[in-house]
Amino acid sequence: MPEDFELPKVLNAKKDKNFSKWFHQILYLANIIDQRYDVKGCFVWLDYGYKIMLSIKRVWDRLFQKNGYREMYFPLLVPIHYCAQNDKWWAGFKNEAFWVKGGPEGKENYILRPTGEPAMYPMFKLWIRSYTDLPLKVYETVSSFRYETKHTIPLIRDREITVWHEMHTCHATKEEADRELKLQMAMWDKLWKECALWPLKVWKPKWECFPGAVGAVEYYSVMPDGRAMENGSCNNLGQAYAKKFDIKFRDRDGKEKYVWMTCTGNGARLLIAMIAMHGDNRGLVLPPNLAPIQLVIVPIYYKTNKNVVLTFARKIEKMLSRKFRVHLDDRPDKTPGSKFYDWELRGVPIRLEIGPRDVKEKQVIAVLRDTGDKIPLKLKNLKRDITGLLNSMQKRLLEKAKTFVQNSIEDVYELAKLKGLVQRKKIARVFWCGDGQCWDKIKAQEPGIELFGTDLKPAKKAGQCIACGKKTRTIGYVANTY
């Protein structure tokens, strides 16, 4: 439990005034997580939050399996001698690992899975003998662990990183690996659309990639507090890891060669980005494609017409539940108003209100979570109309996210104007020559900012590096990052 954590009773923080407080309140009140579990950087997933995560997993599963990825599970305990094969990484990482021993008097022979590589790659070495074993495409959904010494933030910087999806591939040629990376990016783009999110895609600075790797594309979320949050990456590992873990195959020409590898992954940060992008002062706003409950039916009645209304509501529930994820809120001890409050907090896309008059008119009143619009819908075309409303809400949210990201980007041409980005809630787009000293100069403009990546495509027209003035086509993005 964070020391300053206060259990919220109602959502009263304002998103635009105190984003951090609003975020913590919503995580608990919308039944997403409980932070009171007494281990730093760990928390309990409550049922509603866990359901959203499983919705995201379903999209991943569909995308991966369609593209030939096989889901497996690798053990949590990673032996030290597996880790040590990747010597440089291990020298740096071992202080950030959780060490494990059997019994209080045991020897520390293992660490907790920090990331897939050290557990998976020694197995890949066993599995791959010949070009006929390639490509090998594997994924798993697990918890990963970091003994994070920095300040932890739930779902952003945790010690147990939960519901983490990661996929790893091995190929016979560089060209195949390059193509796989493009395929991964296409899967990511689809996933982000389902989440109604718009990414800022950049190349990771070369010196932050694994030595010997070809490069990495990183997806960033622009957060409402004006900061950029890394939100997954697609890594073209080249043969760097294959050499560390000695993963070789006999090719058609009879020669032994190292495989070419890629990997990619993501976890709860997509949920965080959804909450941050679309939530409002009344709670979550979930994109219809991922919402665990798409429609909540709230019957509104007096004692005298209770049965009529409830019967009608149950009929509607039955009619819709084959096509949609529906919940009928028939709790007898709650007022309609308190039901509205509960489901708005949980971000259910459409509320269907049913009163005595609606029974007579053979209709329901649809209330849209994002706009608040109230729309009477006749029973006759109910399924078709609801499908239309959900689809247009999904599109509207995606469009909103796109506009937000685009409007957050500010072209900056002078070093001094890199100050105050967070106050202005802006990400700076700058020309940068690619030089490390210029990178340092940019970073030095204000504590917390950095050039976190470069545009996937070079500029059509060259400009002057913001730091040294040299002509360049490389565009960099500068922001405070999480």
Place this chain on the structure above:
Amino acid sequence: MPEDFELPKVLNAKKDKNFSKWFHQILYLANIIDQRYDVKGCFVWLDYGYKIMLSIKRVWDRLFQKNGYREMYFPLLVPIHYCAQNDKWWAGFKNEAFWVKGGPEGKENYILRPTGEPAMYPMFKLWIRSYTDLPLKVYETVSSFRYETKHTIPLIRDREITVWHEMHTCHATKEEADRELKLQMAMWDKLWKECALWPLKVWKPKWECFPGAVGAVEYYSVMPDGRAMENGSCNNLGQAYAKKFDIKFRDRDGKEKYVWMTCTGNGARLLIAMIAMHGDNRGLVLPPNLAPIQLVIVPIYYKTNKNVVLTFARKIEKMLSRKFRVHLDDRPDKTPGSKFYDWELRGVPIRLEIGPRDVKEKQVIAVLRDTGDKIPLKLKNLKRDITGLLNSMQKRLLEKAKTFVQNSIEDVYELAKLKGLVQRKKIARVFWCGDGQCWDKIKAQEPGIELFGTDLKPAKKAGQCIACGKKTRTIGYVANTY
């Protein structure tokens, strides 16, 4: 990796001659697990095995959620002070726990989740204030960890117990908890039917239950090697844990009371029981309701008619894939014979063979995995016919399991005849007075045997205790156990 593990190339062990070797061969060759991961008691779930486990999870999810259980996720790291609340358990267990510390120089403040209680119950205490918070019904699917010092057997006795489902409930009254236990047993019975398995249900001997608990019903699998394997239990915990973890609520009458609790759980042993019960010398035989692939289509053609056959096969695949889990095996470099071998090994319930003549006759040849029967099916009623074949196979397998369990039980009236049970592949049913000394006498008849539980219902007619001759209605079951 077990020291004596040899990587099998073909399934050549015979199930009835060398069950253990057959079992290890099938686990690897049917793509279920790879035991070569270099940590004792841990293994990699390969994609096919993991898919079967997720099929089982889907049944659990449906059953639980329908009955008001909420899926959550509790952290892996359990602080020592949570464990210590259950003082007697902790005194015994701490040597069997994996201890964890942050970094190589850290302090051991946590253990790895050994079972749900120590992580969940301190949270339950926070969540439960009043009778309106009850019942609380929670489940999670996780890995659990034991620093198992005994010989490990994959999926039966592991150090990482994977895809483990466990559910915990809190109630206001003993009656409600009793009712919940019955509900749990009803859910279990449904699950076992989906797995085409027949349980031997017994009361756990009182002295093996948690002190203060009301009792526990245990489900046992009778294994083909004549041993009994515990395969999940439904525990009526009474108020024993509530007192240890101080879980109280304010009741309608204004008084503070301890809650009444139940818990139940299971993991990969259901898969083990399915493999053991239904597998044969050609591989797995999976019950249709759980098989990740229900139908595999194998086209059989020469060069001259390849296109005609493949086109027809694809049409059949498309036609069936809306209703069934279908796979078309169109690998160009494999013979039909090697495809048959692969899918028989993986236990796919029905193989659909399609040759040039079948195209002409507008039919497919269905080959049943369990009986080997070959049945031509006309296209006209294909979906209906396949539904019928799958349903009758599911029933046939269940019936086979029931008969097997019933035939494995032998009434024994003399202590001396408790010898040689494993050689005879029998479970002994005996009268037992309930006395601990008599229990010891039974156990002493042969190393490895024990009276592992008593029948849920007392005998209609009393008999004499096998050990002391006293009249009793209690029926006990004696066997070598896993």
